[in-house]
Amino acid sequence: MTLVRLRLPLVVAVAFILQQALLSNLQVAGAQPEILFLVVILVAMEAGPAKGAVVGFAVGLLIDLFVQTPFGLTALTLTLIGYGTGLAWEAVVDVGRWLMPAAAAVGSAGAVVLYAVLDALLGNPAALHRGLVPIVVMVGVVNGILAVPGAPVMRWALGRGARAPVPPGSAVGASRWGQGAGVSRQGVGR
Amino acid sequence: MAISSRRPTRTRTRTRPRFTLLVLVLASITILTLxxxxxxxxxxxxxxxxxxxxxxxxxTAVTGAFRPVANFFEGAASYGSLKAQNAKLRQEVTALRAQSALASTYRRQAQALEAQQHLAFAGTLHQVLTDVVAGSPSNFQDTIELDKGTRAGIQVGMPAVSGTGLVGRVIAVSARTSTVLLVTDPTSAVGVRFGSHGTLALAKGQGQGRSLTVDLVDPGTRLVKGEVMVTSGGQGDLYPPGIPVGRVESASVSPGSLQENVTLKPFVNLDQLEFVSVLKWTPQRGAVP
Structure with a gap:
């Protein structure tokens, strides 16, 4: 039980180290992947908007510690993205195989745009520059692809085993996040 | 019974995430305001x-462990162009040797001039040689991480150069590391000087891997492709004078425009930096011993 709770921080830590030490050096057209955005989006899809927002805030603060952009901006962006993704995913009725990576791609690309827009609104118009286009494309595509292997990892991290995700929108789905980490809810109503 | 007990749960689960969101957004905004x-x-x-x-x-450990992997992908992707590049580089070396001899004469002259104006010349400043340990940790800032910090005497505001040209300036420093904002970052602006009259202009970053754009160049100013622009180093400038920034890549005038559209290609290949020298000079204090 306690060990299960440590899985998510472990996944975040590994993703963070990969991002900082490896992905920051793999740049194409001035853009690099942002796998921590993907972590937040997958949490939101698996565990709902509340947990998505909390994990988004925490991951955002962690990122903010290591960058020189306005402190708290990543936290704000990822809080909104975590909540929005969780909410949107719950409203989805039919989960096709392609929908999850597509949604992860759209959510990640949206996070980049939201960040730049917020930064510009807060008085840095240079944030909306031409170089943003390859960044949006790169982050969206890479996260969409990585969402496929990422989803089972996230289910493991949240203590949900490797079974198929609960259909969103159902009564069980709606109350998934009502029980904290959702660990004890496994199998309820099935 | 089952229905009546379910209802409150449902209301609670509907309002709870919204409340969480509100709290977290307010927390973020508070932090941002601070x-x-x-x-x-x-x-x-x-x-x-x-x-x-x-x-x-x-x-450092993880970057070191993954460097062969990163190098492999980079090498595999660009093997074809490497051969051609090699030949081109050899040619360039010959040409540059000749230029270098000429440049040393000019440097002496420039140094003498700068000394007369009581301005610190970049070539005479103390330097700290550092390793570049990582690129930018984020898409939203164009920076590099260096392996030395305050313990080596690095301070916020010091310029960073590599071999021939300007790299950027230090924007954050800890005991053992420092962060350099590259000249290509959209928030970076460098005062530059060019031409025989020392015309002043402002070179602004356009994002990683892109050329700089040069503002404040009057239409009709004669600009040759390949012309060198150096830091102007005026009063209160962020950089000491005389550091080469880049070469003019293109120059054109749009009808009705109040300035020329000039793009500047940085001298330094900012994507492949391994070593960077931090100059001991700050905008507030000038040369730092």
Missing amino acids: WYRGAANHWLNGAKGWAADVFAPVQ
């Missing part, structure tokens, strides 16, 4: 410096 007002910057910079120092050894 940052913008500079109220907690001392505390914040302390936390950031501490985080950077703690993470630095992990970063």
